[in-house]
Amino acid sequence: xxxxxxxxxxxxxxxxxxxxxxxxxxxxxxxxxxxxxxxxxxxxxxxxxxxxxxxxxxxxxxxxxxxxxxxxxxxxxxxxxxxxxxxxxxxxxxxxxxxxxxxxxxxxxxxxxxxxxxxxxxxxxxxxxxxxxxxxxxxxxxxxxxxxxxxxxxxxxxxxxxxxxxxxxxxxxxxxxxxxxxxxxxx
Amino acid sequence: xxxxxxxxxxxxxxxxxxxxxxxxxxxxxxxxxxxxxxxxxxxxxxxxxxxxxxxxxxxxxxxxxxxxxxxxxxxxxxxxxxxxxxxxxxxxxxxxxxxxxxxxxxxxxxxxxxxxxxxxxxxxxxxxxxxxxxxxxxxxxxxxxxxxxxxxxxxxxxxxxxxxxxxxxxxxxxxxxxxxxxxxxxx
Amino acid sequence: xxxxxxxxxxxxxxxxxxxxxxxxxxxxxxxxxxxxxxxxxxxxxxxxxxxxxxxxxxxxxxxxxxxxxxxxxxxxxxxxxxxxxxxxxxxxxxxxxxxxxxxxxxxxxxxxxxxxxxxxxxxxxxxxxxxxxxxxxxxxxxxxxxxxxxxxxxxxxxxxxxxxxxxxxxxxxxxxxxxxxxxxxxx
Numbered sequence: 001x002x003x004x005x006x007x008x009x010x011x012x013x014x015x016x017x018x019x020x021x022x023x024x025x026x027x028x029x030x031x032x033x034x035x036x037x038x039x040x041x042x043x044x045x046x047x048x049x050x051x052x053x054x055x056x057x058x059x060x061x062x063x064x065x066x067x068x069x070x071x072x073x074x075x076x077x078x079x080x081x082x083x084x085x086x087x088x089x090x091x092x093x094x095x096x097x098x099x100x101x102x103x104x105x106x107x108x109x110x111x112x113x114x115x116x117x118x119x120x121x122x123x124x125x126x127x128x129x130x131x132x133x134x135x136x137x138x139x140x141x142x143x144x145x146x147x148x149x150x151x152x153x154x155x156x157x158x159x160x161x162x163x164x165x166x167x168x169x170x171x172x173x174x175x176x177x178x179x180x181x182x183x184x185x186x187x
Numbered sequence: 188x189x190x191x192x193x194x195x196x197x198x199x200x201x202x203x204x205x206x207x208x209x210x211x212x213x214x215x216x217x218x219x220x221x222x223x224x225x226x227x228x229x230x231x232x233x234x235x236x237x238x239x240x241x242x243x244x245x246x247x248x249x250x251x252x253x254x255x256x257x258x259x260x261x262x263x264x265x266x267x268x269x270x271x272x273x274x275x276x277x278x279x280x281x282x283x284x285x286x287x288x289x290x291x292x293x294x295x296x297x298x299x300x301x302x303x304x305x306x307x308x309x310x311x312x313x314x315x316x317x318x319x320x321x322x323x324x325x326x327x328x329x330x331x332x333x334x335x336x337x338x339x340x341x342x343x344x345x346x347x348x349x350x351x352x353x354x355x356x357x358x359x360x361x362x363x364x365x366x367x368x369x370x371x372x373x374x
Numbered sequence: 375x376x377x378x379x380x381x382x383x384x385x386x387x388x389x390x391x392x393x394x395x396x397x398x399x400x401x402x403x404x405x406x407x408x409x410x411x412x413x414x415x416x417x418x419x420x421x422x423x424x425x426x427x428x429x430x431x432x433x434x435x436x437x438x439x440x441x442x443x444x445x446x447x448x449x450x451x452x453x454x455x456x457x458x459x460x461x462x463x464x465x466x467x468x469x470x471x472x473x474x475x476x477x478x479x480x481x482x483x484x485x486x487x488x489x490x491x492x493x494x495x496x497x498x499x500x501x502x503x504x505x506x507x508x509x510x511x512x513x514x515x516x517x518x519x520x521x522x523x524x525x526x527x528x529x530x531x532x533x534x535x536x537x538x539x540x541x542x543x544x545x546x547x548x549x550x551x552x553x554x555x556x557x558x559x560x561x
Binding site: 324325340343344356359368 | 493
């Protein structure tokens with residue numbers, strides 16, 4: 001393939017400047033030593049740590065110690081939210097999570113990609129916005145550039161690459177709308 | 188979104204009573220210290236440990252040390268089965284696995300969910316039943332409330348949210364039936 | 375189910391001879407002690423280690439320390455490629471990765487399966503070939519026997535079970551072609 005031979009993804013060196021990389025080394029060490037193995041209940045302490053590193057985290061929000069965050073400075077979480085065990089917030093681009101959202105265990109929100117049409121494989125930052133009251137269920141994936149409408153649900157293991165409508169329920173990979181949430185008739 | 192602002196998923200406190208939580212802390216420590224790093228061949232020892240904590244495990248069944256089990260008391264496995272490395276049995280609800288089943292590496296069986304139509308986000312226990320001779324391949328996911336018919340196969344990375352038919356083969360997310368197993372004509 | 379009761383997947387004992395198993399124990403220990411926790415930049419050292427254990431790895435190729443390789447002897451990687459953090463090369467069958475490929479974080483290439491139509495559950499080695507310049511994005515899965523055409527792209531979390539066409543872009547589980555790469559018009 002003549003075309004493919006033009007692909008030289010590694011020729012450009014590091015994608016981020018030295019200051020960014022140093023900040024992340026320090027952040028990673030601090031989280032590992034001071035938060036990773038703290039008891040689940042110490043949410044207040046972990047919020048403090050996140051805020052020290054530049055995250056905006058609302059009151060009462062619970063971030064488990066096993067959560068993996070790329071850079072706190074690129075993270076905004078509202079109040080009363082839950083980021084469950086093993087969740088990944090890969091926020092090379094900014095990730096914004098609304099009030100009362102639930103991000104379940106090992107879910108993954110990814111706010112960057114690479115240009116598939118660029119032989120140099122340029123990194124592309126594509127912020128993710130999760131509206132208030134969303135539920136991203138266990139091991140689901142939210143892709144770069146996605147906006148989730150308020151109250152929408154992404155089912156377990158689903159992978160969402162397009163915006164979701166408010167209060168709608170999505171499932172599958174790629175995720176498709178399968179229904180609507182209805183809080184007027186609790187079962 | 189007016190609706191979404193009604194979503195207060197964390198207002199109710201812990202989903203399980205103190206005795207349950209203590210049991211799981213003790214279970215988790217015991218498995219970590221006494222099983223997690225045992226050589227693969229020590230299946231008999233790990234079966235003993237599981238039974239001590241209330242699991243019913245049939246003769247010859249092999250459970251690897253890296254398997255993650257929420258609560259052994261909610262687990263029934265038949266004889267001659269295999270639960271592979273890194274598999275997760277998230278048995279908040281009961282999980283029942285038949286004789287001679289194979290649950291491959293890092294597969295995940297999940298027996299609970301939350302009511303998406305309930306602003307309080309109530310936990311819902313939904314037991315999972317895996318018929319005898321099923322194969323849940325690597326990194327597949329079996330969702331809450333699913334019953335797998337005897338001999339059915341869930342392919343690698345597939346995610347099953349509905350019951351599977353006996354001897355049928357499923358693939359994809361959500362999983363769809365793609366064929367039928369035929370043991371009369373081994374290739 | 376009469377049929378399912380014929381399924382005796384564990385009756386045959388180990389799938390690989392003792393020499394193979396010993397080689398893998400030694401390999402696993404060496405990688406754990408000498409590579410797993412090395413700084414990312416030590417790519418030259420890790421290439422050396424891989425070659426000592428029989429892998430063929432081209433110049434400039436970067437294999438992260440957290441990559442999990444079943445058996446280096448069954449691995450061929452071209453030059454200028456990148457195997458990202460946490461990627462799994464499950465090469466019971468041979469895996470061949472072309473020049474300048476990118477295998478992103480936690481992607482999984484799997485070169486074996488079991489015969490679903492064989493009650494004895496025989497292991498089947500099915501080599502995987504990744505053409506030059508392919509991109510297997512984060513947490514994607516390439517299944518047994520697949521050949522990826524040069525320059526093709528498998529999106530994040532996608533699961534590919536059939537061959538991919540050169541320069542084509544695939545997404546979903548099972549993966550479907552959603553477009554074509556075009557390097558003549560970089561955005």
